[in-house]
Amino acid sequence: MNTHAVWRGLVWKETRQIVPLVMMLLAVSAVLFLIWSFTSRQLNISLRAVGSIVPLIMPALYAAGAGAILVSHEKESGTWNWLASLPVPANSVVATKLAVGFGGLVLMWIGCVILSVVTGLERTISAGGGDGLAQFPVPVWIAHSVYVLFCGFYTAWRNRNAFPALLWILPLAILPFVVCEISLAWSGPGMGQYVDATQKMWRMGTITTIAIPIMGWFAVRAGQRALSPRDADILSDDRLQSGIDAWRPPPPSNMVKRPFSNDVAVLAWQSIHTSRWSSIGLVSMLAMGAIAWLVATNSRDGVNGLSGNVVGVLLGSGLLAISWLGVFAFTGDGAATRLKFLADRGVSPARVWLGRLGFGVSVLCSAALLIFAWQIFLGSPEDLGRMDGVVFPEMSLLTVVSVFALIYGVSQWTSQVVPMLAASAFLAPVLSVLGLFFLISAGMSYGVSLGWLIACVAIPFVSTLWTMGAFMDGRRGWMYWTITVVALFVFVALPVIPVAIDRLKFPSMSSERFAVLDAEARGHMRRSSLQSVAMRQSNFQLYDNDQLFFEDLDGKVAVDRLRQRDLYSPDSWVIIGDDREVPLRADEYVLQNALQVATLLKLQWEQNPEDKNAKDQFRRFVERITHAAQGLRLSTRWVDQECADVLEIWLTQTLADESVAGLREEPFMQDAIEVVRDFEGRQDARRRALLVSWLRDRELSQGRPSGAMIAGVSANDYWFERVPIGWRSSILQQGMGAVVERCLALIEAGRKGEPVDAELRGLHRLLNSTGGEFEVGPYGERNRMAIGPECVFATFQNCSYPGTQWFAPWEETARAMSVHRESTSVATVPRQENSK
């Protein structure tokens, strides 16, 4: 026997068997990477965290599956026995399988590294640090995957069926983590102290490295034992009757006295008892996951450190159990070849479907009800603020059931489509988590309603039910695949439909108007080319520049310095330069303070009308404010126009105020009247500012990926807050265009003196983020200023919405003011009736 030929033959065979798994996992990884790299631009934090785990999980999945494919599959199909009847040394077989498995693992790692470099993921991963799984750097993960590979071979050789072998990998894989935590808790710092991350990493690394040869030795030994003659069963000698035998109950008869009367019940019985230990294992995993969930949602002190990891692991294994319950449904006894037994006897596919899924569904319902009942029993605290320590918020029964149903549904779909257990056992959890994230992001980020999502959850069940007949007969023709592919397509497309509908209904500017307005805007922009100037306050700080903040300032020095400041001079409060032709940029804080000081000075003068100083101070402020209003009007930013409105409102209020009637003839007041009564100029300024802001925003956001705000030029992000965040940024430009169009319509209507209520309502519908009533919104009656005895002090609170004060009663009052040098009285015009 040629040794070289032996190796060649065995290596060829093992490689041919493992290649499909490697290809499949790499393909899935590639798909996941692509999805990750396309969605990461949305700054979706949770998705980023998931994405960084993917290249670590894929090789681990391969490591767990290699044993199943190379060993369990051979055992189940019987070729293992045939191979053992050939004169091939046990060591060669074992060594070849392990070597090929290892080679595949190396391939997987290389593939994942390449993929992550290509999509730019490696920056996230190589940093290490972070919480949870990402806290270990890549070499530790590589070592762990080798360890899991050996675990997989060990359990595959020890177990007859693939399913228990896969289940047993889990506790073995977790073992190094457990050992690491225990050893750290034992020898490390006391409770409550922070464990050094580097130390943890080194310890984990050493433990895993030690575990690799141990598990490797176990695996080799198990393989050799699997190929050597099987031991005779040790049998108790029947003749030896010990005393205890008299007490032992007689062995129960295995036969059920009467068969089940319901065929669905008997199918469910079959699915449980096929592999009793698997059923028990899965149910207990699920139960522990449910308990972990209850702990996570109700533990006030939070879960950290060891218990945190335990809870996380239990939750993860609970989810995995749900997925594997789904895989259970159509593998093993549910595989097409075995179901043929039922098909030959004329059992209807629908009942078989119910029977296969019955066990899993009932277990999941019990788990959900358990969680629900326990939540009710524990209750929720009345004060939600006390929920701070809790890891997850409580979820409603519907949410829990939907999540279960989705994971279970996608898993059972996968197991029906993919016939090989080892492949579907790994594909199913990956796909169901994918589906979960897909639907969650559709619901939360894209605003798809719950009804659509639940319809999506139902699709996998419908698909498997429909194809059940073909599946049972083993016919996988074009009909089967058509239904499956169509169902998949519907699943992916269904949440997209309502989103697409909403997007289409979103208002926008029509293209003809666009062309016209664009031309006009470009004209305005060409003409107004002056650089704008910002406004500022003077420095009110009492400290010296080089003094440190926490040093106390001497009180006397502070008072002296304070006195040095002239707090009644406009140069302290609003500095805008002297040039009247320069456009200004508004600072709401500065202006608000200025108005307040001006009002104070007005009151001071009212109390002492004879005080020249007071009048002078007041005069200077009014002049400054008038100058500011004029400068703001020159600006091409629409927010500046809104601030100018507020200033003009204040001026109008002041001008109309009876108590300063005496000053009305003064030149500064007349100048103010000139400014506020310029109705047409104001509308022109507004129009110009609107158009140029819109144009500049479009041009500046060309290069940026999403419609980012540029400090007041562009549409504000919170204008469209009722639009789901998933597609909000993509409609910012469109929305701004719609706003501009409505504002221009508002200007046109107001100019002609028509009632503007319809346009205001239109703007409210478009912009109001809280979605409240029109009357209480920024465009409502209450907000629009009128000049009268009960008028309120003007504030800048609504400057973020364009047009709130346009054509409000104050504009009429302002327009009606007349300029003449003789004393006149300005009739306070009663509030105009706006047609509602």
Next chain:
Amino acid sequence: MMNAVISTDQLTMRFRGCDALMGLNLNVRPGTVFALLGENGAGKTTLIRILTGFQKPTSGSARVCEFNPLTQPLEVRRRVGYVSDNPTLYDWMSVGQIGWFTASFYPDGFLQNYRESILRYEIPEDRKIRVLSKGQRAKVALSLALAHDPELLILDEPTSGLDPMVRREFLESMIGRAASGRTVFLSSHQISEVERVADTIGILHNGAMQACESLNDLKGSMTELTISMDDSLVTLPELPVPAVAMLEEHRGRQRQVIVRNFEPSMISAIEEAPGVVAVRMRSMTLEEIFIAHTRRGFGDRSSPPGPMFDLADGGEPNGGSSGDAVIASGESR
């Protein structure tokens, strides 16, 4: 005399809840075709698994081609070709690929022989095993087992469920091997084939060899007597020595006795016994002999006759025919 190809010594195999083999002693001489008959579950497959080194017996030992299958399974497998029923070959390989794969474990010449064999059976080499029919698959398995010219060919019900054409091919292979001086160990239910091709028959029942003799001796040694009595209550007369009654049945006034070592001259002696009306004798076919051996109460002289109910349980097998192997002499080449 050459050493036995297969020899077992007090081979015992106990499983949970059942005793498959109890103190089996077996010797198969080289160049013969040994056929093992037994009911399903009698322990035939267990015996074969022990001989090929798959199973460790509870006690006792076995030697195959002068090697111990427990300690030197590789040596045993190099010299043995094994075909089971429903052979599980690698479905995804093609006929040619599995030959190439298997050839790596055997000396040179394997592949050549295999390909000739496949050509003779007219199976295309590039076809995947998955799509072969049952018969073609069995032929492939047989080719794989014979391509290294094994000293011993072990067949475990290889033709169950196959059409007569394929069975004929297997038969011819067995005969070819025997004609070349190789040994064949066959476990089968096809009694008609066994009758054609076997040198020695072993009947395995209740964990022990109820009979292990040459085919002709076994067939010739059993006779079925139908004795008509004039009264249904009269017991049967004693049979003249050396005839031995193995199994008795009665129906009305007739008794049917299966007798060993019966001579036709004994008929007159029985006819003259009191109460006997008539005696008819018939030689039994191998199938009938086999079924008789597996009936309860066979060979137990202490158990009373009766087809309707059994007063005693299975009972100990006849000491003469089980346990030690009985190889009839006179079978020479």
Next chain:
Amino acid sequence: MFFTVDPSNGVAIYSQIVRQVKFAVAEQTLRPGQLLPSVRQLSQQLAVNPNTVARAFQELQSEGVIETLRGRGVAVCKGAVERCRKQRRLILADRLSAVLTEALQAGLSSKEVRKLVDEQLRALEGTIEAISELQ
């Protein structure tokens, strides 16, 4: 020459082969000096154990019906025809004796038996004539 064996008719296979060879020689289907197929060939042809065929050949050889020719195989002996015809007679006599015993045991008298035999002979007259011509 075509041989047939029936494993389950109660007669040992080797005896059946021996009988068929003897009958063939007696009717001169096999002539003296004619070669018989080898043990291996015959066993494969009939699908029986070669040992069985070997045993049959051995018995035929010990009765002088066939002889081994070195290097060429097995052939019919010269004086085998007469011997085989005698043997054939003996064999047929045995078979007749068995039938007659059965008839007598069934209760028929010898006169009835003789009547039966005559009837049967008369019925067969004419159909088997061709063979008797060969004598």
